[in-house]
Amino acid sequence: xxxxxxxxxxxxxxxxxxxxxxxxxxxxxxxxxxxxxxxxxxxxxxxxxxxxxxxxxxxxxxxxxxxxxxxxxxxxxxxxxxxxxxxxxxxxxxxxxxxxxxxxxxxxxxxxxxxxxxxxxxxxxxxxxxxxxxxxxxxxxxxxxxxxxxxxxxxxxxxxxxxxxxxxxxxxxxxxxxxxxxxxxxxxxxxxxxxxxxxxxxxxxxxxxxxxxxxxxxxxxxxxxxxxxxxx
Ligand SMILES: Cc1cc2nc3c(=O)[nH]c(=O)nc-3n(C[C@H](O)[C@H](O)[C@H](O)COP(=O)(O)O)c2cc1C
Numbered sequence: 001x002x003x004x005x006x007x008x009x010x011x012x013x014x015x016x017x018x019x020x021x022x023x024x025x026x027x028x029x030x031x032x033x034x035x036x037x038x039x040x041x042x043x044x045x046x047x048x049x050x051x052x053x054x055x056x057x058x059x060x061x062x063x064x065x066x067x068x069x070x071x072x073x074x075x076x077x078x079x080x081x082x083x084x085x086x087x088x089x090x091x092x093x094x095x096x097x098x099x100x101x102x103x104x105x106x107x108x109x110x111x112x113x114x115x116x117x118x119x120x121x122x123x124x125x126x127x128x129x130x131x132x133x134x135x136x137x138x139x140x141x142x143x144x145x146x147x148x149x150x151x152x153x154x155x156x157x158x159x160x161x162x163x164x165x166x167x168x169x170x171x172x173x174x175x176x177x178x179x180x181x182x183x184x185x186x187x188x189x190x191x192x193x194x195x196x197x198x199x200x201x202x203x204x205x206x207x208x209x210x211x212x213x214x215x216x217x218x219x220x221x222x223x224x225x226x227x228x229x230x231x232x
Contacts, residue, residue: 013166016199044130
């Protein structure tokens with residue numbers, strides 16, 4: 001596949017065929033993703049390949065409360081856990097999470113409720129000793145450390161695509177980070193960056209919804225005119 005086509009069409013995949021993915025394939029994905037960039041080339045990513053059904057089930061349990069909270073906050077028209085948001089409105093909306101959970105419990109469940117059954121389940125960890133987090137000392141929410149980990153996650157998803165696989169990076173379980181770390185025996189220097197599901201997709205998105213360049217790129221200043229292909 002053409003790289004550009006891959007970049008424009010690799011959407012989140014949350015439904016998988018029951019086909020198992022051999023360890024050899026997972027190893028190959030990791031072997032390709034390790035060439036991702038990171039600040040100072042410190043490669044602070046760590047990966048736990050979760051096979052044990054009991055650990056998988058516990059991860060699903062830890063994922064779900066945040067997922068229901070996410071749905072409750074979203075349905076109030078807010079961006080869940082945005083660093084800049086109306087915290088009071090968010091807290092109020094989050095109180096609806098138990099009802100969302102009850103409603104979800106009535107159905108057969110979707111991706112979240114079946115997280116333990118995905119063909120491949122990876123927990124991505126970040127070694128805080130290896131992150132060049134240049135905004136570490138700021139008062140504001142810090143952002144830069146993740147930039148040394150998430151390109152690796154994206155490379156994993158792109159490598160999976162090459163193998164006819166698909167998947168999604170998830171972060172809901174990070175809300176329960178202490179429990180996830182305890183579950184995995186992760187030391188104090190490690191943070192949970194995400195949980196990735198991979199497998200053979202039952203279907204692929206045909207068209208991804210993304211904003212146009214003009215909606216996020218400007219000229220010279222953040223409040224400058226929209227950057228267009230043809231200029232002023
Ligand atoms: C940092 C990050 C966190 C995400 N967390 C979750 C998650 O917890 N659960 C989930 O189902 N999808 C998660 N996603 C997937 C996004 O929902 C998905 O990339 C986005 O909706 C675009 O979907 P599309 O590529 O299918 O259009 C996450 C994606 C990123 C990049």
